[in-house]
Amino acid sequence: GREAQAHANGRTVVDQSFYYILDATGVPVPADSRTYSKWYETADRQIAMDRTGDAQISTVFLGLDHGLDENVPVLFETMVFGGVHHEKQRRYTSREDALAGHAEMLAMCCEDKATS
Numbered sequence: 001g002r003e004a005q006a007h008a009n010g011r012t013v014v015d016q017s018f019y020y021i022l023d024a025t026g027v028p029v030p031a032d033s034r035t036y037s038k039w040y041e042t043a044d045r046q047i048a049m050d051r052t053g054d055a056q057i058s059t060v061f062l063g064l065d066h067g068l069d070e071n072v073p074v075l076f077e078t079m080v081f082g083g084v085h086h087e088k089q090r091r092y093t094s095r096e097d098a099l100a101g102h103a104e105m106l107a108m109c110c111e112d113k114a115t116s
Contacts, residue, residue, distance in 0.1 A: 018065050020075055026095065028061070028075050036063060047076065047095065048102045055083030055109040059102040066091055078102045084112045 017030030021039040031039065040063060048059040059078040067074035076098035080088045085108065092098040 017073070020061075020063055020065065020073060022061055028073070028095075039063075047098055048078075050102070050106050052106065052109050053083055053112075055085060055112075056081045057102060057106050057109060059098050061095075062091075067093070078105050080105055080109060083109055085109060 019031045019033055019036035020028040021031045021036055022043065022045075023029050043061075043063070045061040045063065046058070047061060048057075050057045057078065057080055059076065062075050062077055065073040065075060066077070072093045074091045074093055076092040076095060078090050078092075078098060078101045080086060085105070088105070090101050090105065092101055
C-alpha cells in the first residue's frame with residue numbers, strides 16, 4: 001500500500017499522509033481518513049473559478065495527495081471545462097502556485113477567445 005511505498009522511499013511518518021484538510025486559515029494539514037471524510041462533507045474546496053467564452057476554469061483543493069512518489073503533497077488542481085482547452089489540467093503543491101496556475105490558464109483561454 002501507500003504506507004509501504006512511502007516507507008520504502010525513506011519518507012517519515014508525517015509525510016505519509018494521503019488525506020489533508022484545510023485549517024481555518026486555508027493551510028493544508030494532514031488528517032486521518034475519518035477527519036478528512038467529515039471535513040469533506042461540508043468543505044468549500046473551491047479556490048478560484050472563472051468563465052471566459054465557452055470555457056470555465058476551476059481551481060480546487062483536492063484533499064488527497066495526488067503526488068504519489070513526490071516528497072511534497074500535490075493537493076491543488078486547475079482544470080478547464082469547455083472551450084478549446086476542455087479537460088486541460090494542472091496540479092500544484094501549494095495554494096500560491098495553484099492561484100498562479102489558475103491565472104495562466106485563464107489568460108490562455110482568454111487569448112484563444114480573442115483569436116477566434
